[in-house]
Amino acid sequence: DIQMTQSPVSLSASVGDRVTITCRASQSITMFLNWYQQKPGKAPKLLIFAASALQRGVPSRFSGAGSGTDFSLTITSLQPEDFATYYCQQTYRMLWSFGQGTKVEIK
Amino acid sequence: EVQLVESGGGLVQPGGSLRLSCAASGLTLSNYEMNWVRQAPGKGLEWISYIGASGDNGIYYADSVKGRFTISRDNAKNSLYLQMNSLRADDTAVYYCATDSKRANWNYFEYWGQGVLVTVSS
Numbered sequence: 380d381i382q383m384t385q386s387p388v389s390l391s392a393s394v395g396d397r398v399t400i401t402c403r404a405s406q407s408i409t410m411f412l413n414w415y416q417q418k419p420g421k422a423p424k425l426l427i428f429a430a431s432a433l434q435r436g437v438p439s440r441f442s443g444a445g446s447g448t449d450f451s452l453t454i455t456s457l458q459p460e461d462f463a464t465y466y467c468q469q470t471y472r473m474l475w476s477f478g479q480g481t482k483v484e485i486k
Numbered sequence: 487e488v489q490l491v492e493s494g495g496g497l498v499q500p501g502g503s504l505r506l507s508c509a510a511s512g513l514t515l516s517n518y519e520m521n522w523v524r525q526a527p528g529k530g531l532e533w534i535s536y537i538g539a540s541g542d543n544g545i546y547y548a549d550s551v552k553g554r555f556t557i558s559r560d561n562a563k564n565s566l567y568l569q570m571n572s573l574r575a576d577d578t579a580v581y582y583c584a585t586d587s588k589r590a591n592w593n594y595f596e597y598w599g600q601g602v603l604v605t606v607s608s
Binding site for chain 2: 380410411413415417422423424425428429432434464466468470473474475476477478479480
């Protein structure tokens with residue numbers, strides 16, 4: 380099975396900051412990497428698929444990069460509505476798997 | 487508007503059973519592969535099961551539920567199901583259904599239900 384490891388587990392940032400979250404796969408997953416945002420009490424929301432493709436309706440301050448085993452999600456100019464938990468997910472090979480999540484908190 | 491609505495959750499004793507349903511509207515479920523994902527209180531997302539679009543072209547389970555949970559679907563009713571048997575305390579979680587959408591070669595969980603809480607406790 381493919382293990383996904385995110386870092387950091389949590390971070391504190393201010394509105395306007397640039398934030399980067401990393402995700403590492405236990406083996407190459409080429410670009411089969413998705414990113415989700417989840418707010419408390421809500422279902423996850425797809426932000427990025429195929430490592431760097433922005434889902435329709437997602438603001439352009441979100442971007443994804445990487446291939447193989449190392450990936451990143453960057454939020455340029457953090458907005459108040461971006462404080463949430465972010466998850467990476469691999470869909471390269473069954474069984475699908477998520478990272479443990481990164482909580483972005485207000486500094 | 488696409489909606490996925492889960493139901494069937496609740497409180498159940500250890501060793502008991504529950505059947506979750508996921509009713510879809512605004513989309514034709516037979517066009518989608520489907521998944522169940524759960525989230526224990528205060529924890530992260532855990533993928534637990536997948537079913538192919540026709541129901542007989544691929545079924546997978548996470549090791550944590552294999553042999554105890556059964557995924558199924560009724561495309562005529564636009565519905566997805568999860569039969570959960572031999573429930574344990576660590577199955578306590580919010581359970582989400584999610585579409586396994588595809589664009590070109592890529593697949594991702596595009597539409598999600600609101601989630602349904604399952605609590606396993608005596």
